[in-house]
Amino acid sequence: MKFPLLAWRPSSTRGQLTFQYTIVFSLLLVLAAGLLYITLNWILFWNIDNELQDEASLVKQYITFEQGKPVLRSHTQAADESYDLTTIFNVSQILNTEGVPVKSSPELTAFGYSFEPKDLKGLVAMQPPPTFTTMGGKRDEEVRFVNTILLGPRGSRYLLQIGTRLKPINDAQDTFLWVMLMLLPVTVGFSAFGGSIMAKRTLKPVTDMTHAAQSISASNLSQRLPTRGRSDELDELAETFNAMIARLQQSFDKMNEFAANVSHELRTPLQAMQGETELALIARAPLAECRRVLESNLEEIDRLNRMIRNLLVLAQADAGEMRPKREAMDLNELVRDLVEQMRVVAQARGVDLRAATSSPVPLFADSLRIRQMMLNLIDNAVKYTPAGGHIEVRVERVGGHHGQAQVLVRDTGVGISAEDLPRIFDRFYRADKSRTRGVAGVDGCGLGLPIVKWVAETHGGSVEVTSTPGRGSSFLVHLPLQESTAVTA
Ligand SMILES: Nc1ncnc2c1ncn2[C@@H]1O[C@H](COP(=O)(O)OP(=O)(O)OP(=O)(O)O)[C@@H](O)[C@H]1O
Ligand SMILES: [Mg+2]
Known part of the structure; x- marks a missing residue:
């Protein structure tokens, strides 16, 4: 009906x-x-x-x-x-x-x-x-x-x-019916009126919230909806909304900081290159001097290029567009090759780089990304280890059949102070810049470890770090083995 x-x-x-x-x-x-x-x-x-x-x-x-x-x-x-x-x-x-x-x-x-x-x-x-x-x-x-x-x-x-x-x-019956009939529209009218007022009062907090929410914009994300301290449904709604605004504010702040960092990182080397180039032109510098300027500029351009490539990787990672490929690969072999290549660079700096590899460690992963991750880790170890130091890269299987692959990159370098340790995976974060530059002679831009972290996590793994300042650092990466990620063996 x-x-x-x-x-x-x-x-x-x-x-x-x-x-x-x-x-x-x-x-x-x-x-x-x-x-x-x-x-x-x-x-x-x-x-x-x-x-x-x-x-x-x-x-x-x-x-x-x-x-x-x-x-x-x-x-x-x-x-x-x-x-x-x-x-x-x-x-x-x-x-x-x-x-x-x-x-x-x-x-x-x-x-x-x-x-x-x-x-x-x-x-x-x-x-x-x-x-x-x-x-x-x-x-x-x-x-x-x-x-x-x-x-x-x-x-x-x-x-x-x-x-x-x-x-x-x-x-008597007729009178009763008449009275009721007359009363009905009057009562209905009154109840409609009363109901409307009650509804308005009940909905008032909602209306207030709407007004408050309307006044919140990107420029005043610190504003919050008022709660009435009754911990009822409406308070819960306001708190949920406030929590959402807080998260928005956080990511907004992050974005702003990121943009400021990027522009700073780009501006400084560009200004330096501009200055040097202008000076060489104005002073009609001899060819040898021009050559030196160009070489130094090329180095900067190389660095900027690397940074922009890294930024692009992270931006795509943020947008969720970077699904890692899943292909069968041997982590052991990849690390061995990489160490082989990097050994020359390390030797040039007087650092001893060695790989402690064993039997094949099969992974079902994006080999390009894994390679980039390992390169970033080894590059750091080489950069932050003074001449005479040692670096060991060890690949292992732990935990049996359904276990994990584990890569350890251990150096005897400058180490990382306890206060820097929690922040080194943040974008653009670099511990004490003067010291870093002093040891490495090459300026990084703080995007290496964020990429390491992202690659490990997007493969279902993790990365940990332990370090003693002055004695060295260890980076430990865990990745799931092929057996646990592949559909068929
Ligand atoms: N093996 C290490 N030993 C000592 N400090 C390290 C080591 N690895 C990283 N760090 C510290 O962590 C910071 C962040 O590392 P990250 O790789 O993100 O940046 P970067 O190496 O400075 O620059 P990029 O890798 O972008 O060229 C470094 O600046 C350095 O201070
Ligand atoms: Mg690095």
Whole structure:
């Protein structure tokens, strides 16, 4: 069953609440009025019927039969003082078995009540007759009777009916209905009004929140929605929203810092190159000097190129566009080759670089990325280890069949101080720049380790670092083995 009225939904929540409240309230009102009406009816008729029954049993005591006919007479009083049905009861009659009145109060005849003799006969014939009957055509003329059987001599039967007019009751019922009908629209109006005010009050915090949220923009992300300290649903909403803004603010701050870092990293070398080049041009420097400037510029350009490549990798990683390829590869072999290549660079700096490799370590990974990760780690170790130092790169399988691949890059270099340690994986972070430059002679830009971390994590692995300043550092990378990542062996 469908109620089109109930299916209707106002566009605003306030309207919706008001509407539903009014509907429910009105239905309750109608239900209550109906129940009240039924109860009222029941009480009224219960009273009348009780009274009628009392009267009937009283009258019955005074009825005697004379020459076979019923007569109403007092037992104790003299015959002339006997009272008739007419004197006490307005509406009453005695019917014979044919349904014809043998005696009836004058009012019955005066009001012109006409009951069908056929109906009355049927009533008399019933054994036993119904205790109560309501008769009379129109609503205004209805009479309620209590029926009592009188047994006369020689088995004659009569029906005594004592009644009362229902007009007062019917009038009361009509008045009640009218009042209810008049009251309904008024109450509905009031409940709609009250409901609307209640809805507005309930929704006020939501409206407040909307206004507060509207005033929050990228430039004032530090602003928060007010909570009312009631820890209800709305407070929870405000807190959730605030937490979201806080996260937004964090990533905004990060982005701003990142942009500032990038522009700084780009500007400094560009300015240096510009200065040197301009000077060489203005001073009409000799060819040898020009050559030196160009060589130094080339070095800077090389560095900038590397940095921009790294930035691009990280930007794509951030955008989630860099899904690592999954190809079968041997980590052991990759590391051995890499160490072979880097050994020349390390030797040039007076650093001893060695690989402690063993049996093949199969991986299911992006070999280019893994190579880049290992290169960054070894490059760091070489850069931050003074002449005479040692670097060891060790590849191992740990934890059996479902275990992991583990790569350890350990150097005897300058080490990292405890305060720098948690930050070295941040973008553009470099520990104490003067010292770094002093040892390495080459300036990095702090993007190597963030890439290491990203590659390890996107392969389902991790990277840890331990370091003692002045004695060296160890970088430990864990990667899942081929068996645990491949679908088929
Ligand atoms: N093996 C290491 N020994 C000592 N310090 C290290 C080592 N590896 C990294 N660090 C410190 O961590 C910082 C961040 O390293 P990261 O590789 O991210 O940057 P970078 O090497 O300075 O520059 P890039 O790698 O971009 O050329 C370095 O500046 C250095 O201070
Ligand atoms: Mg580096």
